[in-house]
Amino acid sequence: MKILRALLRKEFTILTRNSLIPRIVVMLPVMVMLVIPLATNLDVKNVNVAVVDNDRSQLSRRIIADINAAAGLTVLSVSGSHHAAMNDIETGGADVVLTIPHGFERCRKKLDIEANGVNATKGMLGAQYVMQSVAGTIAPGMKDNVSVLNLFNRTLDFRRYMIPALMAILLIMMCGFMPALNLVGEKETGTIEAMNVTPVGRLTFVLSKLIPFWLVGLLIMTIGMAIGWAVYGLIPAGNLLTIYLGAVLFSLTMSGIAITVANKSTTMIQAVFVLFAIVMIFQLMSGLMTPIGSMPDWAQAVTYLVPPRYFNEIMRATYLKGAGIADLSLQFAALGTFALVANLLAAATYSKRQ
Numbered sequence: 001m002k003i004l005r006a007l008l009r010k011e012f013t014i015l016t017r018n019s020l021i022p023r024i025v026v027m028l029p030v031m032v033m034l035v036i037p038l039a040t041n042l043d044v045k046n047v048n049v050a051v052v053d054n055d056r057s058q059l060s061r062r063i064i065a066d067i068n069a070a071a072g073l074t075v076l077s078v079s080g081s082h083h084a085a086m087n088d089i090e091t092g093g094a095d096v097v098l099t100i101p102h103g104f105e106r107c108r109k110k111l112d113i114e115a116n117g118v119n120a121t122k123g124m125l126g127a128q129y130v131m132q133s134v135a136g137t138i139a140p141g142m143k144d145n146v147s148v149l150n151l152f153n154r155t156l157d158f159r160r161y162m163i164p165a166l167m168a169i170l171l172i173m174m175c176g177f178m179p180a181l182n183l184v185g186e187k188e189t190g191t192i193e194a195m196n197v198t199p200v201g202r203l204t205f206v207l208s209k210l211i212p213f214w215l216v217g218l219l220i221m222t223i224g225m226a227i228g229w230a231v232y233g234l235i236p237a238g239n240l241l242t243i244y245l246g247a248v249l250f251s252l253t254m255s256g257i258a259i260t261v262a263n264k265s266t267t268m269i270q271a272v273f274v275l276f277a278i279v280m281i282f283q284l285m286s287g288l289m290t291p292i293g294s295m296p297d298w299a300q301a302v303t304y305l306v307p308p309r310y311f312n313e314i315m316r317a318t319y320l321k322g323a324g325i326a327d328l329s330l331q332f333a334a335l336g337t338f339a340l341v342a343n344l345l346a347a348a349t350y351s352k353r354q
Contacts, residue, residue, distance in 0.1 A: 007208030014182075015212055021178075025216055028173060029224040032166055034231065037159045047126035048076040050085040050094035057105035059137075066137045067098070073129055089116050096126045098134070108138075152320040163228050164315035165288045168250065168308045170224050172279055175217045175251040177272075179209055180258035184271045187262075206347050210255045217251045218244065237322035245325065246314035249335035253307045256342025263349040282308045307338045 015021050049067055053060050068075040076094050079085060088094035099112040113130055115123035153160050221244070228234040236243060258275065265271035284290070285299065286308035292300055303309045310331040317323035325332060 004204050004208060007204065008211060011208055011212045015216075021216075024174075024178075025220060026223070029170055029220050029227060032169055033163065033224050033227040036166060036169075037163055037232065044122050044125040044129075045072045047073050047096060047122065047129055048088075048094045049073055049096045049098055049126075049130055050076050050088040051078045052080065052082050052085045052097065052099040053078055054080055054102045055100045055104040056080075059105040060100045063098075063100065063134055063137045067130060067133045070129065070133045073126075073133060089114075095122055096130050098130055159232055160234060160320065161316065162288075163232060163234055164319040165286075165312040167221055167224055167247070167315055168286065168288065168311050169283070170220045171217050171247060171251055171311075172254055172282065172308070174220050175210075175213050176254040176258050176279065177275055178216075178258075179213050179255050180262040180265070180271045180275055181268060182213075183209055183259060183262040184265050184268045187266065188268060203347050206259055206343070206350060209259060210252075210343075213255060214248070214251050218247060221247050234319065236319045238318035238324060242318045242323070242325050242328065243315065246311055246318075246328075246332065246335065249332065249339050250307065250311040252339035253335060253342050256339065256344075256346045259346035260342065260349050263346065263351075282306055285309070287312050304334075307335060310334045310338075 051064055051067070053064065064075055064078060067073050077085070077088055082097075082099060085094065085097045085099075089097060095116045097112075097114040099114070101109045101111070103109060104111070111134060113127050115127040117123050225236075225243075257278065261274050261278075262271055265274065285303050285306045287303065288308070292303050292309065295303070314323075314328050314331050314335075317328055
């Protein structure tokens with residue numbers, strides 16, 4: 001313990017003397033929690049509709065007026081030519097084309113709705129919005145008989161779904177990149193040679209490298225949650241203990257992976273490229289941006305090997321559903337297993353040169 005305390009004192013001294021680390025601790029959560037939720041948003045709110053009105057009846061005019069009055073829908077143009085509407089699609093002005101056939105008011109023929117598939121999400125949801133608006137106009141009584149309640153996220157605000165998972169990015173950056181860069185930096189400067197001739201054990205050395213960044217990672221998590229509350233009014237529905245336990249296990253996992261990469265790297269550039277490849281896979285396969293349920297079956301199977309998947313599930317379930325540790329026992333067990341394997345691998349790959 002005396003050796004570990006001495007090494008930790010050295011690591012904290014290095015961190016406090018480094019002018020960049022304190023700035024990262026403050027600026028990283030501010031940038032991630034403020035910029036990304038505002039700039040990256042999958043909510044579909046501005047759908048432009050080009051209407052081809054071949055009926056020119058009272059009902060068709062009411063359909064057009066209701067679409068224009070609907071939240072998130074705007075009638076871009078009304079014409080009697082399908083070619084003109086398609087020009088709006090091709091130039092990027094319109095997202096959906098609604099064609100009202102001749103004689104629609106009299107015999108209620110089939111309506112045609114065409115969506116711009118370049119932006120598949122906006123086209124698909126926009127077509128659904130237009131269809132719902134038209135259905136409400138044709139059969140207004142049906143809307144009054146339907147009650148829709150969005151559980152856990154009543155306003156369907158994408159930020160409430162995204163912000164809890166952004167905590168994973170904070171821990172990946174602090175507990176994934178920083179320990180690796182710290183260790184490889186000592187290799188490049190040659191200061192690690194002094195450590196190689198001491199009787200310090202593998203576990204003690206690895207812990208001295210990881211504990212400071214674990215603590216800094218929890219501090220960044222706290223700042224991130226404070227920003228989520230102050231800026232977006234997002235408060236966890238569950239217990240903070242669940243969040244911090246998940247953060248500790250995920251920090252152990254990422255730092256173990258980082259030290260393993262650093263042990264096998266000789267330069268900082270080499271470590272950065274390897275970690276960047278790992279982080280890209282983690283972010284794409286963890287359900288941060290793309291729902292795992294929308295992935296192919298083989299990709300869904302791969303996600304079980306991605307640690308951020310379980311941390312994202314813990315954060316979202318705790319924030320939105322109020323889930324506890326017992327409810328998320330499988331996710332905690334998986335993260336604990338990843339943490340154990342990653343840190344054992346980190347200790348095993350560290351070796352002193354004779």
